[in-house]
Amino acid sequence: MQKIGIFDSGVETPEEIIMAAGLVPFRLFGDPTIEPEKANEHIPPTHCIWTRNLLEQAILGLDEDIVGIVSSHGCDRTNREFDIWLECLDYKFMYFLNAPRKRDDLALKFFLDDLNEFKDQLQETFKVEISDSKLEKAIQKMNKVRALLREISEFRSKYLIKGSEFHALVKKAQQLPKNEVLDLLSTRLNELKKAQNSLRDGMKPILLTGSDIDDSEFLVLLEKLGFHVIIDDLGVGTKYFWDSVNENEMPLEAIAKYHLEKPIHSTKFPSYERFEVLERLAKKYEVSGVINVAQKFCEPVLYDHPYLKKKFKELDIPYLFVEMTYNRESYSQLSTRFSAFAEMI
């Protein structure tokens, strides 16, 4: 089955349009076990380590079913590096989606223009028709995926599913064909409904935020150190299933609204509004602390950190900020800081 690779530092790529074209949306994730040697020939080593990691994989060869790439605007890296992807790769479909930075009515109109263009280019390249009825079906399917993930997510607060397992499920939901995803999630949800063994065992509930962490092993490390990611505001997390697309509106408009109305990422403006969501989540899930992780050189998160630190201090909620290099060795180097934080909360 043909797939469209998604390079997205948030989750603002409209998977429904790809699905309506008869293609499988396949979000690209980093591989923390490799070094970006070839990517470093194109991008300076002082630039976002995660995007260099993706380029490295792309140069070495992505999943063989991938027939095109869509890169959605997140930070400076995405648009500047897209040109380098064009240099290095030879796919028949390469689209840069200008997901707007702002969230107002003008941004919505603009996003709708760009979604229409994205749809048109998919139709032209793959000789398919993306009708409203196909889009509506794709929206319904994606909404089912979102609803299931929302339901499963709540089992985190009942300590019946580990944060790391849930994280891995969200990753699968962003890569597998959605019918498989629905089967997988339904099965797991039924199991969880019957589950009784609490995983609490002294684990400290935390809210995880920051750059879009895509390595489930990082959450495993946190669990080993006594943390339970009870909630998050990540793209591989709640941002992916926060709400549903309105099924009673014109499909493209509904998709555009969905993306502009969900919680804001640090790459968008005004990113300080991210705190409002974090505060709500921290209170609702009664977290013991907040961990904010910036991938090395992740500028948007680095800019927001002092503000978040100040605001969480005002709320008297313990807050830990770490900068992390994208490889597993560096995780263990952070263990001491995490352990100290665990002791403190």
Place this chain on the structure above:
Amino acid sequence: MATTEKTTKPQHNKMLNATQGLKNIMGRHFLAIEQAYRDGKPTAWATSGSPVEMLYAMDVQPMLPENSATVSAAQKYSKNFIEIAEAEGFSYDLCSYFKTNVGAVLSNAGMTEGGTRKPTFMLSTDVICDTHVNWFQVQAERFGVPHYSIDVPHVVSNTSNRQYNYFKKYITEQLYEFINFMQEVTGHEYEEEKARKVTENSWNLSEEWKRIYELRKNVPCPISTRDTFGGLFPLFCMPGLKAPIKLYKRMYREAKERVDKGIGALKEEKYRLLFEGIPFWYALKYFSTLEKYGAIIVYEPYTYAFSKYMNPKVTKEMVLSKPIEAMSELMLSFWYIYDLKTRIKKFAETVKDWKIDGVLMHENLSCRPNSCGLYDLKRHLYDDFDIPSLIITADMNDPRKFNETQVTNQIESFIEILEQRRKS
């Protein structure tokens, strides 16, 4: 004539006499800011690349914190300010202009140290970088002032005309919204006639700067970075005013005189270089050390980019009749943010037209948008056009990230390469 020659006798390895007038022009800018505060006139911070003309048109006094940050660096204050910002939690890896500004504000620095006062509102745009938007978000929150940000879609190497048109529409709509925002915040009305006059001055300023640049095509080159790095600032801060136009005219006349007499900015010009990126503002004298190799920088995309009106589709008639639409077009086609394909093409053309022997590229640790693509640019220039380049890693405002010995060694090796190429 003889008297004129005596007083303006061209001298090598010195800036133009006219460029000395820059101090007065910038002094006027700073005085205008002081006066605005005394008169209770609205003021605004603006990021570079934003339509400063619109502020002048609405009788709002602009202040450009980037410009102030370079003042801090030149006065050797930037390191201290940067460290103050880092103590507040801003990472070592973030933009040094931004951190200089944060430190300057927290230190309550005066304008001569690069300080910038609390404005009535802030105007940012991501046309150049995300940092601009994040920077003003941080400072608008600190001061408690309104902040308008213009979202500029990104043109990439395969952007189509169809896309370009709705990108432009989105910017235009925001610019009209920005006018409403200003009217609400300041109580000032938008007057088309005033906007037209400001735009005309901005256009004329740009034309003069481009004329100066044209003279740099001459061998020997009459102007060095002694004139252009500083000479750039009116384009940032004063587009729309008349005074800097006169300054540029004087610079042009003096440079033309050098050209007519076959006199270069260097006594003996051997190598003509292009410098890509933002200079090291804390070590501007370093650029003069190139002279000992007989090397002169004859083109900087950074200083040329801010002449703004480079898109041939944007004519004077369009600028005067539809200033807002023209501004949208210009924001999309700004030299400093060219997509990689256009960037390579533009570099190749520039190298040919300005008779350049080699390219120095500043991999600026503070400006990732500009650094991104340099490696591919370098490769293409060499493979496709036989143009050698050298990449130097440093920072525009943070002296801690400038290793002078290392950079000097790199430059010496590069000059040797240029010499060998000439021999062969």
